[in-house]
Amino acid sequence: MRLALEGDMGAYKTLLAAVAPHLRGIVRPLLMRSGRGLADLEDIVQETMLAVHLKRATWDPALPFLPWLNAVARYKAIDALRRSGFRVDVDIDTMSESLAAPDERPDSTLDSVTILNALDAKQRKLVEQIIMVGRSSAEVGAELGMTDGAVRVALHRSLKRLGKMFGKSRHAD
Amino acid sequence: MQTEKLIDWLAEDLAVKPPKARTHILIWLPVAALVTGIMFLGLVGIRTDLTSTGAMPTLVKTGLGLVIAVSAVRCARTLLRPEASIDQGLVAIFAVLLPLFLLVALDLASWGQNGFFMRLLGKSILSCLTVIPLLAAIPLVTSLWILRAGAPSHPAVTGALAGLASGGLAIMAYGLYCTEDSTSFVAVWYSLAAIIVALGGSLAGHRWLRW
Known part of the structure; x- marks a missing residue:
């Protein structure tokens, strides 16, 4: 850390x-x-x-x-x-002593499509390309004509949006 | 979404530095206090006998406000860490209670029991209980705003401490105006005013300081 x-x-x-x-x-x-x-x-x-x-x-x-x-x-x-x-x-x-059983590729119930749909167009493109596809942020930013700073801000906002979605998804249970 | 993807996402965001509430509170709370001070001068103004008969009592009031504000801010800063235990917040209460008892004892020692209740009740309870919370509003909103960046495990207590700190700052200003010089009056009604602000802070904290 x-x-x-x-x-x-x-x-x-x-x-x-x-x-x-x-x-x-x-x-x-x-x-x-x-x-x-x-x-x-x-x-x-x-x-x-x-x-x-x-x-x-x-x-x-x-x-x-x-x-x-x-x-x-x-x-x-x-x-x-x-x-x-x-x-x-x-x-x-x-409780933290009890060990977790190994899980190959843990997944949340919140799927990528739902997350992407909740973002605005620019954020969606960034998250999709950088996070889901795994391209570099500089490359995707250049494609969209965004500065490094703007890419950072947009990604950060999308994370905050994700936080709100976690809260909501359980509320609906 | 796979947790792996979330990790990538969080790592991409590493360059965006989160705000540090523990530092920001020390910078912006004094600024809010300054604004409140200016507001106070426009609203009620300083007592006319400040440099003569009012000097000593005013010093006592300012001191009390300062003790409340400093101990509350210290404890609130501690409670911003999620692992802090709530006992550390209660230390503030004791730090404030002691001077209050001293003030009442001082009053009894210097003027005796005769007329104690007259001195205790004074003539300006209402003004004390309304102007102090009013003056505390700006520091309270400012501090709650800053504290939102923290991660308190006890949002309501942390909010109450923000209220106590703001009340303490308001007392420092109000003490310059109030001509009620009995230390018993100050001990009881000033602290009640601060408690009112603390209750407001607690309610607001319960709502706004969750994360």
Whole structure:
């Protein structure tokens, strides 16, 4: 995370890839105890990862990372469960021990098409080409006649939009 | 959407630096306080005997406001971290309660029990309870706006602390105007005014500081 905060994209991806199974290990027992299926598991995990990303400035690099991560997970997971009408009262610290079963390519119920449709034309094009297809942001930006800064802003806005969609999708359950 | 894709998306966004509420609050809250100060001068103005009989009491009031504001801001900044425990927020309450008891004791010690209730009730409770919350409005809205960038696990408590801090700043201004010099009056009604703002902050925090 320290490297990531300095802008090291590779380090950040490695970190997030490690964070995902850790979060699954926290959220899965929560869902099971509340007597729900695991259908929402990856949605909550992804929503939490988005929160980790957007709130990363609240982590103090002088302090250990895990307590911060667990606190974010606790807040987001409990918030998500509460929104769907379940009373939760559990101690997460004891639960993160239970390991997540390996999952090949975890997927949320929110599919790419729904996400893309919720974005405006420019954002959709950017997300589709850069994120889904995997082209470089400089290349796609040039194609659309956008500066690096404008591409960044548009992608950032689309992430915020995604955050709102996570909140809503569970509301409709 | 696959989690892998989300990771790519988040990594692309790494260059967009999120705002740092813990730093911004220290920059913008004083600015909001300054605006409030100017508003205060236009609204009610400073008491005329500030440099003579009013000097000591005003100093007490400013001091009280400062203690409330500083301890509340400190605790609110701590609670912006998700892993902070709520006990750290309660420290602020104790930091404020102690000077309040001291103020009442000071009043009793210097003037005795005779006329205590007269001094306690004073003549300007209503003005105290309305002008202080009014003055606190701008700092409160400003601080809640900044705190939205934080990640408090207890949004309502964090909002209450923002209210307490804003109330403290408002007290510093109002103390320059108010001619009610009994320290008992100050201890009771000033703090009640700050609590009113804190309640408002708590309600607003519950709504706006969720993330």
